[in-house]
Amino acid sequence: MDFLKSAFRNLRRKSARTLLTVLGIAIGVSSVIIIANISQSGTDSLNDELESLGLSGLSISTKSGTNVSLTEDDLGFIRKFSQVEQASPVMVEDTSVTVHDKTASTLLWGIDSKASDIISLQVLYGRLFNQRDINTCANVCLVDEQFSESAYHRGNMVGKTISFPCGGIEQDFTVVGVIKTGTGLLQNLIGNYIPTFIYVPYTTMQASTGRDSFDQVAVKIHTGDNAENVGKMIVNHLDLRSGTEAFVSNNLAKQKDGLLQVLDLVTLILSAVGSISLLVASLSIMTVMLVSVNERTREIGIKKALGATRGAIMLEFLFEAVLISLIGCILGTGTGYLISCAGAAYFHVAFHFRIDIILMAAGFSILSGTVFGVYPAYKAARLKPVDALRQE
Incomplete structure (x- = not known):
């Protein structure tokens, strides 16, 4: 709880910078969720549509040019x-x-x-x-x-x-x-x-x-x-x-599967683009945390002089990085599902609430926030008290 309170307090110091970083994470998470929902709803609707048109069975016809x-x-x-x-x-x-x-x-x-x-x-x-x-x-x-x-x-x-x-x-x-x-x-x-x-x-x-x-x-x-x-x-x-x-059979189900595979490929490409946007947003966490380490060098020196261990300093900065990711993930998930629901209602397609998409987006954003927060936290933990106290 002390680490969590400290993280909230430190993030409030530069609220504008924290807000922009959180928004970057939120946009990345919402884009991933929207793309995943579009894929799921689109695939389900197209599959139902093709089956309703009779594309789940066979078509028997004759070859052209035969009598x-x-x-x-x-x-x-x-x-x-x-x-x-x-x-x-x-x-x-x-x-x-x-x-x-x-x-x-x-x-x-x-x-x-x-x-x-x-x-x-x-x-x-x-x-x-x-x-x-x-x-x-x-x-x-x-x-x-x-x-x-x-x-x-x-x-x-x-x-x-x-x-x-x-x-x-x-x-x-x-x-x-x-x-x-x-x-x-x-x-x-x-x-x-x-x-x-x-x-x-x-x-x-x-x-x-x-x-x-x-x-x-x-x-x-x-x-x-x-x-x-x-x-x-x-x-x-x-x-x-x-x-x-002269007779020929067309497996309409096979043609339907081919069309759905094309849709899956398009979804994969779009998901990669969404993941890249989330990755870029996560890089901003490292930037913000490095700036925060430089701004709080003297503060870190005082804490270490009073007995703070490397682990405590490192956990303090890691909590801040994870907290930014977590808040951004919550905002992004809510926004993504609101937009997805609105889109499904507009196009009159079925919408399914999927917990696996939420867990995937949350896990990726928190993991990326932790990974990109490790180096700034490690850098802060390695500062020597004498050198840190020298900083103005």
Whole structure:
């Protein structure tokens, strides 16, 4: 307690200098915490988003340039595999939709009534497709919430009729549901670069294009099964059935992992920058403590003349260095988490309070404060009483 009281008293002597040093430590700690939280929240949100878009399973398609296409027989064959939980046909077409003199680039998806088991289609208003819509090739569609807001300035546009080309033919479609695709993170961050999603029954797209096939089959495998191996097995059996080598499997989970690895690399680089800022701030502790030793040389001489040991002098200065680091760490942690919470609320992403990040930042700042305070403390402890008393 005596060392702690002495440290507080000595730091108050030069309050402005102490405050600036504490602020440097606080900025360094808060930057590390903010970067770590951005990494965690961003990775979790992106992972949820990609999984909600169906990027945790397989996509079976045919190689370009081949005359082979996926048919209903292939779909039924894929569904018979024990490792397959669900399989859904998918057709994709680029088109555009015009509402109230506003034209939007649109990605038209042809899906069936089971697609919601693989792709996250959260119904906000109305309903999803039913089997009757699929069987009758109904001219109905699902639109995402973003399209509804931009077209009608409200979320619910169920019952409205919109027109857009399907299979090259301009047709009228009745909106039966407004959905929220995934978590909306990609829409919020890069909404200007990705098209609006509109969903129609895949049989309607087949009727419009005159095709009896589809572009790909989205496959959801059972938890615990290896997606890569299941994909190869499905492709091998399809090739064997058709007598060709036209089928290909895309492991969407693997692509997702690659994207998350890139994010981890960016996070590592940013964390290194944040750590460097904390290291530079810690160097200022050594500077301040060396100045403090020079200013208090005579005081040190008096203490040693009265019987203070080297260990006592060294502990006195070490307590001051650690106290600066500790105060800066507390301020930086609080500031970092306040900014992180505000950012998570603004971008509507989940925020997780992680004790390991706090312990890491606190441990690093206190350790750096101790390390950089050792030399000034050692220098003060080695001063000879006679030499120190000579100082004016």
